[in-house]
Amino acid sequence: MGLKFYLTCFAFLFIAPKITNAQYYGLCFTGHETIQEKRTGLDLSAADPLCFNNTFELSFDFSFMTGHTDYFGYIFRIVDQEKRNIDLIYDKSLEAKNHLKLVIGDKMSNIEFDIKLDKLFKNWYNIKLKFDQENQELILTADGKVYREKIPLKKNCYRISFGANNYKEHEVKDVPPMKIKEIKITEDDKLTHHWPLNEYTGLIATEKIKGKNAGVINPNWIRKMHIEWELVKSANVAGSASVAFDADREQVFVVTEKSLQTYDVKTEKTSIVDYKSGLQPMLYGNQSIYQNEPGLLNFYVDFSLMSGFNFSNNTWNSKYTGENVPTNFWHLNKFYSSADNSLYFIGGYGHYNYKRDVQRYHFKDKKLSTVKTSGDFTPRYLAALGATKNGAYILGGYGSTTGQQILNPKNLYDLSFYDVEHKTFKKLFELNPGEEEFAFANSLVIDEKEQSYYALTFVNHIFNSSLAMIKGSLKNPSYEFVGSRIPYTFHDISSFADLYYCKVSKKFVAVLLYYDQKANTSSVKIYTLHAPPEIQQAAHNIPSHFRVNWDMVISGVILLVIMYLVYKRIQNRKTLHVSSVKEQAINIQEPEPVNIKQEITDIPDDIRNTMFLFGDLQLFDRKGKDITKLFTPVIKELFLLILLFTIRWGRGVSSEKLEEILWADKSVGSARNNRSVSIAKLKLLLESMDSCEVSKETGYWKMLIDYDKIRIDYKEYLNIVKSKTDITKIKIMALTKIVSRGGFLSNAEYSWLDPLKYEISNEIIDTYLHMAASMKISDDPEFLISLADCVFNFDPVNEEAMAIKCQALVFLGKHSLAKSIFENFNKEYKAIYAESFNKTFQEILG
Template sequence: MYVSKIKFLLLFLVSQLFWIGAEAQTGLNSGLHFNSHEVIQDERTSLDLTPNEPLSIKEKLILDFDIRFRPGDGYYGYIFKMLGKESVPIDLVSNLASETENFWLVVGDQSVLSFYWKDLGGAIYNEWVKIKLVYTPELGEFSLSINGIEKKTTLKDFTKLKDFQLVFGSSKVPEMLNSDVCPMTLKNIRIHDADVLLRNWELKKHGNGLVYDEVKTYEAEVRFANWEIDKHIYWRKNKKIVMPGILGITSTPSSDSIFIVGLDQLKLYNTTSGEIATFSYQYGNPFPCLDNNLVYNSLTREIWSYSFDTVAINKLDLKTFKWTAAPDTCPEPDLWHHIRLYNAPENEIMTFGGYGHYTYKSNLMTLKDGANSWDSINKSSQVPPRYLSSMGWLDDQKVLIFGGYGSPSGNQGINPQHYYDLYSLDLQSKNIEKIRELKDNVPPFTPVANAILSEDKSSFYTLIHNNINYNTHLQLAEIGISKELFRVYEDSIPYNFLDTKSWAGLFLNTSKSTLIAITQSDSLVEIFQHAYPPLLKSEATQIAKGSTGITRLLYIFIVAVLIIAGIIAYRKYRKQPNPLNSTDDNPLPPTTELLGLQENKTASIILMGGLQIYDSSGTDITGQFTPTLKQLFLLIYLSSILDKKGISSELLTELLWSDKSATSARNNRNVNISKIRLLLEKLSSNLHLTHDNTFWKIEHDQTVYSDVLDSLKLVQKLKSNLKLTEVEANRLLRNSAEGSICPSVQTDWMDQFKADFTAQLLDALMIMIHRTQDHQQITRISDSILKLDPLNDEALKMKCLSLFKLGKKGQALSAYNQFCKDYSNMLGQEFEIEFSVLLNEG
């Protein structure tokens, strides 16, 4: 096996010859991350731009670069040290946490120009900042600008400095020694002499300890480098989680949230922030099936647990953390390592393949919500029986099915083999068509369950491993759909494959452009990250311009030898533990994506479906509001945004403390008002509790997101006969799909707020539904109306008609039957309009 792998890698390297020196793809991370105070002095990063000869300037020195500061690991340090003629230092120093100067330019023995964060509008962390230094030798004039804000000075004692040494970060150069490094990342360092560009270090691709400028290939030396582009090459271990009783793993469509589902609890991993939250179920539990029988319903934001032995779908509400059932048994799995998805247009679970009782399967299984049975279609005439396949979305109507391990007959004992064929499955017709098959010169492997479509849709990514071995490893592979392509990326992840005891998956966080690999073995889950799109090492290697073809071939030969040596070394030492860093499980609050907020972390007030309050860092602080504080907050806030004028102290007292004496009620009100004020300050500096001697109000600007206020603005736009954009329409539907304001708060005063707001929302939704001819959109709007008004027969009629015209007659009938059931339960009488009559009325 290893001989064939070496042959394959050599063939693969030859196919990459023409890629060497190619331009990097767009969307790649770039920059040099400087080790700062988080490491010892000897390991701090240095970038020496003049290791061989000084930089000579004739007219005017212009140095500009992009820099990104980070908090948390020391704040003081040099950005750069420059040494001019006669050993005159010109240094840019930072102290990011100082309450006085934050940046200052040192020339000779004095600080001549300084900046404060307030000069720049506040502290700027984790964003790219532009810094520009200009020195005019004839005048002795120095200019320093940060993000376009400029300060100047003229020093008559420092003229005609024209030869410079320049080092960023740590310096070992005599007369420029430094170990205090600013916590920063740099890119796009440019040096001009007046209008002439002398140097341009992009700090993207790089060599080993060297990086070349783009003008004349001048060398710069780098020590202890952390290249941002390398995140596209290497996997980094992000988390290690130990959780007994794991039943499976699933994720949201954008993979912002990944759910690790156990028998008694669930862990939610936010792939954007790296946070982990742990939740115990408030009622019930999933089916105790060990073959990952889980999907995420993106429409209802529920996790669905299923068993092939029953048609009842067990649903977890991610707001209440209650399952609809509490099953205690599950039959021995007959479909180990089947692939699965939630088919939203049909509101169904779909699975394919699997293995059990010495037999491989090729059945396409579907279960609609509320159906009486699983539908099973034997596809063995089109796709040989198998398990350990991969599935991924091709478009809205089709999915890919790739590879696996099985046998033509399905019998484990007759000619089991690896499959490298690729199919497309039409979700509506359930037809499967073969696209292509990989050629024979591939090493034996099976893919993981998930396939990720490339941006141009010409290929897909998955993780592959040799399922014959226990001590194996996962490697990222790119496989062509419409073209002949099979590319394996060099870095790997250790993986102990023990068939029914292990599982691995690949996810893509689309907002962060990050690939997430997850391995699970019994109760151990390990999570790895990799920047997207992935790169081969050769694609991130910088070769000096002007290198000859022979030099390039020599480079390829060296890379080939190194890879072969790496394979041999890996074979010998693959049982050794992986040296990548890991972090312990750190339970933190849930993600904003899960709760329907905007993707960016922002201070947020969510009322629809239940009260949820997040501060500007995305931390859930709802738990800090006691029941009394919640009611006080809701009274003032809803009075502010629905009544506009706010609420008086007298009415607050009457509604919340009517059972107390006047003095006691006043004291209670004042104490709780003070507590609310402190909580609002913690929530956002742009949110204020005000009192104008008559009314209490809570006011904020648009930096604080409010789903009710957002919805009201969209409602007003519709009522003004203005058309909503697609984004606005989706936002209003998303908000309204959550249901009424704070359904758990049951008081007379709250009922009035709910009724007023719901009436406005329903009016707006009816305007929307009558303005569109899109049956998919009509169905979504109808669902939102019925969520707010379950007995709205007009919305029912439009929903059934639209589903019928979309060819979803079964769903139309199911929607009608559910409405009739709810109608009877609520009103105690039968719904009088028959299904056929309802459709004919349309």
């Protein structure tokens, strides 16, 4: 470790937050919903065919998009030099038991399997196809299961495409609405090609290892969906229109004079119904709101006018018949309170005055009244409001301390909370706008559990403005710009913008209105953006709002100083003790060869603060008491999800992922409630163990574990197998001791766990065989026999293990036993593969 190491650590303090942001990527494929020329295709061999001399494997992550009716089509097509095609297709026919099928040439292979559509909608699945030249077979791995098909293979070059392609004689236009990412090719278990598909735009998919970039036609990049707002509806309607949002059905209502237009976010379709109650005059400055209980309402505060829409007969229950007088409460904020069954209106602007009024419309009395409030709240309009159970957050706006337009009006950036019960305003903090002043669209999207919010901002002193979304904290003034900008024509009272969020579709919705008073028409534009939005500073074309976090800088400097001092102290110790180490070294001897299975039973375990994941799951608390039985099935699966996502992948697991796996049959609200209760129970159970707790500091659920105090056999296992080049007999003994309890979570049957179980089994086999390959039979034949037996525990027909055992037995003079082992292997092999093993006993012995 030198100066470069410490500088790298220091830089990582600032770079790391950016690295973790780009989680959502891949390529979406447009299929039957559009014409053939516009369907998506990815050609890995766009420049040249991909050639392989040995066994190779293609792998990729795969899922389906929701909201489509036709999922038939080609996931991939592989064509060799002899023009033989190998295709993975999705067969949508109802009579098909297995919908995913491998086709070779013009015939169905024996490989077919099924992954339910609802699972493909929610999760990514890894699919691998190995071209095993040694055994002359295709091996497909999917959803934790392995399928084999004998096929003649040789050194060959291939054209490989996903979705649509224009290959001569092998053209494909039947494309399912799928998503693909993380395409990898390994040759002889060495990664040779990698296409992450994490592009934002363009017709090229970058290959990271050899530069063999892939070509893309009609791409739909997932990252782009999390950065760029998409215009999904644009229309001109009669009168001064207003908008409302049904969060449960994910529908945007555009209320016009003649009709109600409903845009469905899930189906991306618009329905229009004319009012049977006749023309509904929309007063200049009216607004609308939707709540499940009162329904769709259109209101005009100045005249205490509140009209309700009846969806069963398409009529309004009242209408205004007087003169169209401009409102005195432009751009007011509103929210519904279920606590007192009332609609609240806050602020606004009219007749050269900014308002701080809080007005309440009580549905039972059908009366509008002014609420007497306390607390500091500056008169304003152009603020953003987000409702909660007990009140509402109000962010920013434009106004003045006196309320008068002529007395120093300015942009406001305070976040306040209005408490319905106590009728009080409480100022929480102020944002720092940076160099560019801005105001806000009408609504905040509040996430109380994450203690964050989203808001649309815009520069309010220019006509050709634009909307930019920020994500901020409810705890402190920090915020960041996310997503791209939306063009926004801002002409004060003629313009209106609002922001909504669809929990099921996971999309933000921005609605823009512009009223042309002369033509008496409104322009309506609806945009959507996939959540979570990605930080895209370059797309904003605005000054950076990055501010140095001095706490982080100071902490980083202190940390680096400590690391440096520790480093120097270690170096000094090494210098002082080098001679004694050399003297001791001459007495160190290689341990005598021992039988692995004998060794693993010699040392008793201290089971306090221990987690066993191999064999049956077992947890022992700080006193050595088995607490496993205290875990209900749901708590047990929740615990394993968080633990394994922490240890194996490091990042932890998101709330959404937990809800998808554990509570997929529940509503969003119910799933979150179940998650909160289960997490609380899990935390309580883990209190009986030292230095082990559940945390969500990074935004993901993780286990905070001190491995010096908590023993986890899976963690020990990973430390052993992570470097096969450094495997020793002692490590092999430690590995065998771990796996002697049984397979990894042998009695846990979870679909999400199957790929990890398969991975671990392969790693264990590879580790044993790597150790065996590093030795000669004459070195230690008994030890090699034990290694082979360990492999057989995970793969009873492993050819390499059988050969090692037979050769070792022959070396020891046990020819009959070796022959018996070979014959038993043949029987087992034939029982599994329905064919005889293709080598003789003499060929095995070499």
